Amino acid sequence: MNEYQKALKILKYIVQDMFDINPHVMVMDIDFMSSIEELVERATPKKVTKLSESYIQCNACNVIIELDEDKTMPHFCEFCGRKLDWEKEEI
Numbered sequence: 001m002n003e004y005q006k007a008l009k010i011l012k013y014i015v016q017d018m019f020d021i022n023p024h025v026m027v028m029d030i031d032f033m034s035s036i037e038e039l040v041e042r043a044t045p046k047k048v049t050k051l052s053e054s055y056i057q058c059n060a061c062n063v064i065i066e067l068d069e070d071k072t073m074p075h076f077c078e079f080c081g082r083k084l085d086w087e088k089e090e091i
């Protein structure tokens with residue numbers, strides 16, 4: 001669990017406490033929480049699949065990405081914005 005996932009877990013407890021005190025709070029918070037969950041998901045590294053020397057596949061959106069001529073490994077998927085994990089790449 002990374003720092004963003006921990007922060008989200010704490011936030012969920014806080015929102016649950018607010019809901020326990022006042023059930024009307026949750027109605028306002030549904031979109032707000034799903035937006036934060038989406039951000040945490042994007043910031044959580046997901047391993048890439050290396051298809052060849054020049055192509056990788058993002059395992060979040062399944063798009064195939066062509067690397068630059070210098071084979072620089074991007075930190076984020078240029079299509080879905082997901083943080084890419086190169087240390088655990090699938091070959």
Ligand SMILES: [Zn+2]
Nearest residue numbers: 058061077080
């Ligand atoms: Zn992607």
